[in-house]
Amino acid sequence: MKAELATDVGPLRLKNPVMPASGTYDWFGRDPEQVSADSFGAVVTKSVTLRPQAGNPPIRVAETPSGMLNAIGIPSVGIEEFLEEVLPQYHALDPPVIVSVQAYSPRECESMLARLSEQPRVDAVELNLSCPNLAHGTITAQSARLSAEMVAAARGATRLPIVAKLSPNVTDIAEIARAVEEVGADALCLINTVKGMAVDVETRQALLGNRSGGLSGPAIKPIALSMVWECYQEVDIPIVGVGGIATAEDALQFLLAGARAVQVGTATFREPRSLARIIAGIEEHLAQDGLHSVGELVGWCHKGRLTVGS
Amino acid sequence: MVAETPVNTDWKIEDGVVVENGVVGPENGDIGRVVIEAPGVVAAARPGHFVMLRTWEGEPFLPRAMAPLSYDVASGRMEIFYRIKGPGTRAIARTHPGEIARVTGPLGRPVVEDFEGRRVALVGRGVGITPLLPLAEHIVAKGGEVRAYLSARTRDYVFGHDRFAALGPVRVRVDDEDGDEALVTDALARECEGYRVDAVYGCGSWRLTRAAEALGVSHGFPSYVFLESKMGCGVGYCKGCPARLRNGDGYKLVCVEGPVFPTREVELSDPVHGPPE
Ligand SMILES: Cc1cc2nc3c(=O)[nH]c(=O)nc-3n(C[C@H](O)[C@H](O)[C@H](O)COP(=O)(O)OP(=O)(O)OC[C@H]3O[C@@H](n4cnc5c(N)ncnc54)[C@H](O)[C@@H]3O)c2cc1C
Ligand SMILES: Cc1cc2nc3c(=O)[nH]c(=O)nc-3n(C[C@H](O)[C@H](O)[C@H](O)COP(=O)(O)O)c2cc1C
Ligand code: FES
Numbered sequence: 001m002k003a004e005l006a007t008d009v010g011p012l013r014l015k016n017p018v019m020p021a022s023g024t025y026d027w028f029g030r031d032p033e034q035v036s037a038d039s040f041g042a043v044v045t046k047s048v049t050l051r052p053q054a055g056n057p058p059i060r061v062a063e064t065p066s067g068m069l070n071a072i073g074i075p076s077v078g079i080e081e082f083l084e085e086v087l088p089q090y091h092a093l094d095p096p097v098i099v100s101v102q103a104y105s106p107r108e109c110e111s112m113l114a115r116l117s118e119q120p121r122v123d124a125v126e127l128n129l130s131c132p133n134l135a136h137g138t139i140t141a142q143s144a145r146l147s148a149e150m151v152a153a154a155r156g157a158t159r160l161p162i163v164a165k166l167s168p169n170v171t172d173i174a175e176i177a178r179a180v181e182e183v184g185a186d187a188l189c190l191i192n193t194v195k196g197m198a199v200d201v202e203t204r205q206a207l208l209g210n211r212s213g214g215l216s217g218p219a220i221k222p223i224a225l226s227m228v229w230e231c232y233q234e235v236d237i238p239i240v241g242v243g244g245i246a247t248a249e250d251a252l253q254f255l256l257a258g259a260r261a262v263q264v265g266t267a268t269f270r271e272p273r274s275l276a277r278i279i280a281g282i283e284e285h286l287a288q289d290g291l292h293s294v295g296e297l298v299g300w301c302h303k304g305r306l307t308v309g310s
Numbered sequence: 311m312v313a314e315t316p317v318n319t320d321w322k323i324e325d326g327v328v329v330e331n332g333v334v335g336p337e338n339g340d341i342g343r344v345v346i347e348a349p350g351v352v353a354a355a356r357p358g359h360f361v362m363l364r365t366w367e368g369e370p371f372l373p374r375a376m377a378p379l380s381y382d383v384a385s386g387r388m389e390i391f392y393r394i395k396g397p398g399t400r401a402i403a404r405t406h407p408g409e410i411a412r413v414t415g416p417l418g419r420p421v422v423e424d425f426e427g428r429r430v431a432l433v434g435r436g437v438g439i440t441p442l443l444p445l446a447e448h449i450v451a452k453g454g455e456v457r458a459y460l461s462a463r464t465r466d467y468v469f470g471h472d473r474f475a476a477l478g479p480v481r482v483r484v485d486d487e488d489g490d491e492a493l494v495t496d497a498l499a500r501e502c503e504g505y506r507v508d509a510v511y512g513c514g515s516w517r518l519t520r521a522a523e524a525l526g527v528s529h530g531f532p533s534y535v536f537l538e539s540k541m542g543c544g545v546g547y548c549k550g551c552p553a554r555l556r557n558g559d560g561y562k563l564v565c566v567e568g569p570v571f572p573t574r575e576v577e578l579s580d581p582v583h584g585p586p587e
């Protein structure tokens with residue numbers, strides 16, 4: 001018997017629970033056979049901004065033990081060119097398309113979501129809240145109030161499913177999670193990168209052009225797992241887990257901690273076949289354990305120990 | 311990102327095998343040479359292409375970009391020279407024949423100009439010499455002429471010298487014999503006087519590439535540069551490999567829009583150590 005890989009993330013139906021993390025995969029109208037986005041549970045775009053922006057000066061990436069730092073700065077063609085030139089290419093793909101949106105204010109968020117709602121092939125939006133809020137000079141995702149304002153603005157502008165992507169750089173992730181759930185987020189995406197930096201001894205300066213950056217990769221997996229676990233207990237909306245997933249076993253850990261789906265980011269840079277391997281590995285695991293569906297695993301951690309032989 | 315020509319998505323990931331690996335030149339030198347069998351990637355490679363290479367499990371997490379000196383379709387092998395510097399190249403240096411080498415490629419935009427009847431100067435230094443050999447072979451195969459201007463710390467590091475010499479005249483300048491005052495581009499400057507040059511390609515030295523560009527400007531031929539950048543993915547996903555555009559107009563991505571650029575488009579300076587002195 002073949003196990004059921006399909007999973008629901010709120011109103012979104014996915015054929016399997018694995019998708020790329022925003023900013024770590026791109027569909028260029030074609031794919032190498034070994035990558036094949038058609039096999040993904042969903043496709044997530046690189047974050048798009050309202051107006052075009054160039055991104056940060058070099059150096060944009062640096063390596064760290066078990067991961068990397070990035071200070072890419074979201075180069076973006078802006079929403080209008082995105083809708084005209086980039087998005088139509090995604091029509092060729094089978095999986096649902098989730099557009100990641102980075103807005104610097106609730107008003108920007110409103111106007112981008114209004115435009116996205118008119119599009120035929122946008123299946124959901126993911127709000128990247130880990131960016132400066134220009135009206136307040138702070139990071140949106142670091143304030144429950146600002147995060148709720150952003151999600152509320154989005155909710156008012158669209159009926160598309162809204163995934164709120166939260167930052168781990170906070171004292172109490174559950175407080176932010178509850179705040180965005182209350183104003184109508186359909187799902188949470190946990191987590192974005194962890195703030196960090198690297199110093200170049202030779203130049204005696206920060207290595208990254210933007211000085212600090214975001215840590216990703218296996219190094220942050222324990223942080224991401226604990227945040228998924230905590231939010232699962234605190235909110236009812238589904239969770240998409242992300243942070244350091246490189247193998248099927250990593251993905252299973254997130255499902256057990258309470259994620260209904262997972263995203264894979266930095267692992268793709270090391271091994272572009274990562275998503276395909278993780279999907280196959282999850283299927284194998286379900287079959288081995290005699291499970292009928294992915295859903296049976298979701299949140300198992302919270303139910304107590306699996307006793308041997310049961 | 312909307313590119314002028316489509317992004318290269320014709321790459322594959324091949325689990326190749328290390329065939330030979332060792333230090334080149336002085337026993338405790340810092341340059342290694344590794345030969346990898348990966349017939350699929352080798353068969354598809356064109357001049358200008360590069361590969362992402364990972365010969366290790368575990369750390370470091372990311373593969374390393376490498377531009378092979380040669381691709382041999384008959385044996386399915388590529389030959390890579392690497393400067394042993396940080397964790398990635400130290401890991402390559404520890405690799406033994408028979409071990410797996412994961413190769414993603416061929417990557418980037420190949421050089422596809424028509425070279426028939428064209429006279430091309432190639433200026434390279436150190437491991438930056440390597441991507442010039444596939445280009446030299448291509449130019450000659452297409453009915454063009456090449457002259458190579460090669461610079462290195464010592465003679466051992468003038469990679470592929472004899473193979474360049476089989477294709478056309480070669481001028482060499484090495485630090486330990488010739489000092490580091492004179493530049494190998496001085497020879498190009500002299501030869502430009504009596505010989506028409508149609509284009510120059512530079513790699514491996516900002517100083518030499520800037521000198522080559524200046525000659526191009528004064529003699530009216532275009533110049534191109536093979537750029538390097540720290541890379542996250544090598545395939546256009548991470549946006550981590552920006553080349554600064556010269557007009558201050560933002561960036562292009564080295565991995566998908568390069569690695570070869572017309573010098574008039576990009577800044578010829580080290581992103582770490584600042585603008586040209
Ligand atoms: C298209 C392309 C082709 C290449 N071909 C070759 C080749 O044939 N042979 C070869 O030896 N190398 C080649 N490189 C460079 C190679 O990819 C590695 O960056 C280099 O070998 C260093 O890797 P590492 O693991 O030894 O050291 P790392 O630890 O990665 O780097 C060593 C040191 O360099 C610094 N550094 C990292 N990135 C940059 C940067 N962008 N600019 C300046 N300093 C930086 C680091 O901070 C560190 O101090 C190529 C790069 C590109 C983009
Ligand atoms: C190079 C790079 C670019 C990223 N760009 C974005 C982005 O545009 N929007 C976003 O919401 N997250 C972005 N992220 C964060 C990832 O989507 C993900 O949340 C994070 O990297 C943790 O997952 P990982 O460890 O699997 O990479 C980026 C991460 C990396 C490494
Ligand atoms: S290295 Fe990732 S986009 Fe160029």
